Amino acid sequence: MADFDRRTALKGGLTVSAVGLLGTATISAADAASGVAEPKIYGTAAWNARPPGGAIEVQNHKPTYIVVHHTVEPGNVTDYTLEHAFWASRSIQNFHMDTRGWIDTGQQFTNSRGGHITEGRHRSLEILRGGTQHVLGANVGNNNSTCIGIENEGLYSKEDVTPALWDSLVKLVAYIASQYDISPEFIKGHRDFNSTECPGTVLYNRLPELRTEVGKLLGTASPKVDLPEWPLLKPGDSGPRVRTAQELLRARGFAVPVDGLFGQSTKDAVAAVAARNGLERDTCGATAATDETGFLGSDVWPLIVGSGTDPRALKARLAG
Numbered sequence: 001m002a003d004f005d006r007r008t009a010l011k012g013g014l015t016v017s018a019v020g021l022l023g024t025a026t027i028s029a030a031d032a033a034s035g036v037a038e039p040k041i042y043g044t045a046a047w048n049a050r051p052p053g054g055a056i057e058v059q060n061h062k063p064t065y066i067v068v069h070h071t072v073e074p075g076n077v078t079d080y081t082l083e084h085a086f087w088a089s090r091s092i093q094n095f096h097m098d099t100r101g102w103i104d105t106g107q108q109f110t111n112s113r114g115g116h117i118t119e120g121r122h123r124s125l126e127i128l129r130g131g132t133q134h135v136l137g138a139n140v141g142n143n144n145s146t147c148i149g150i151e152n153e154g155l156y157s158k159e160d161v162t163p164a165l166w167d168s169l170v171k172l173v174a175y176i177a178s179q180y181d182i183s184p185e186f187i188k189g190h191r192d193f194n195s196t197e198c199p200g201t202v203l204y205n206r207l208p209e210l211r212t213e214v215g216k217l218l219g220t221a222s223p224k225v226d227l228p229e230w231p232l233l234k235p236g237d238s239g240p241r242v243r244t245a246q247e248l249l250r251a252r253g254f255a256v257p258v259d260g261l262f263g264q265s266t267k268d269a270v271a272a273v274a275a276r277n278g279l280e281r282d283t284c285g286a287t288a289a290t291d292e293t294g295f296l297g298s299d300v301w302p303l304i305v306g307s308g309t310d311p312r313a314l315k316a317r318l319a320g
């Protein structure tokens with residue numbers, strides 16, 4: 001509303017000093033970024049998408065977060081052509097519609113290893129250009145109303161993305177941030193919402209760099225980074241953070257050992273917490289090749305933290 005007021009004021013011919021009276025808080029990061037260019041984005045017609053299997057839901061609000069994913073499949077291919085990017089878009093749509101049973105591609109946008117950007121779910125490009133509404137997708141379990149998602153082709157648990165993919169990711173995220181007035185600290189990884197490996201540890205660890213680069217394109221100073229996120233712990237992990245999780249699980253009545261080893265009983269306990277609380281699994285369609293049962297991440301930690309623990313302090317301790 002503040003942005004609207006300021007723009008109206010500007011159109012009304014008020015001077016810059018009058019704008020200043022409204023306070024600096026009204027001049028958001030994205031205001032300065034109104035000039036971020038739209039990168040080349042190929043619409044669903046370009047890659048010959050199937051029609052959606054149901055009505056696309058357009059919500060009358062902007063998304064809050066821009067969420068980075070990795071597709072896992074078809075792996076880290078070296079075919080960087082546009083034709084391959086189109087093929088991958090069709091392949092993902094088929095998987096989401098035929099196997100996941102969704103009405104259309106889950107994510108709003110897809111980014112190939114060759115740096116080609118395609119529209120995922122129908123209408124995503126048109127609605128993004130409008131800058132005021134949100135196409136409801138299926139890529140961040142329990143959070144789809146607030147998240148606009150980008151699937152990056154490949155598996156980035158150990159390997160890094162291609163320079164071309166990185167370049168197009170920066171440009172796409174900056175454009176989305178500009179269209180919706182989203183500040184760089186609201187650029188997130190899928191694992192910031194769900195207990196998933198996505199977008200891979202290597203790409204996830206580059207998100208601070210992504211925020212900085214997007215901030216530069218938006219014309220903001222160094223972006224504010226919020227508190228550490230909950231860590232992702234997986235079966236087979238060991239160490240003090242696993243021990244902390246086990247202590248919390250024991251306090252919730254689970255008979256797990258407090259040995260710092262993420263074994264079967266710890267995995268079973270985490271899976272039980274997730275199931276009991278209705279946490280969605282397999283939430284971005286990128287995890288076909290991976291069993292993520294019992295992963296302990298962002299959506300599970302708050303459920304096992306007792307009322308006597310300050311979550312912010314615990315987060316900071318786990319990150320340290």
Ligand SMILES: [Zn+2]
Binds near residue numbers: 139198284
């Ligand atoms: Zn994901």
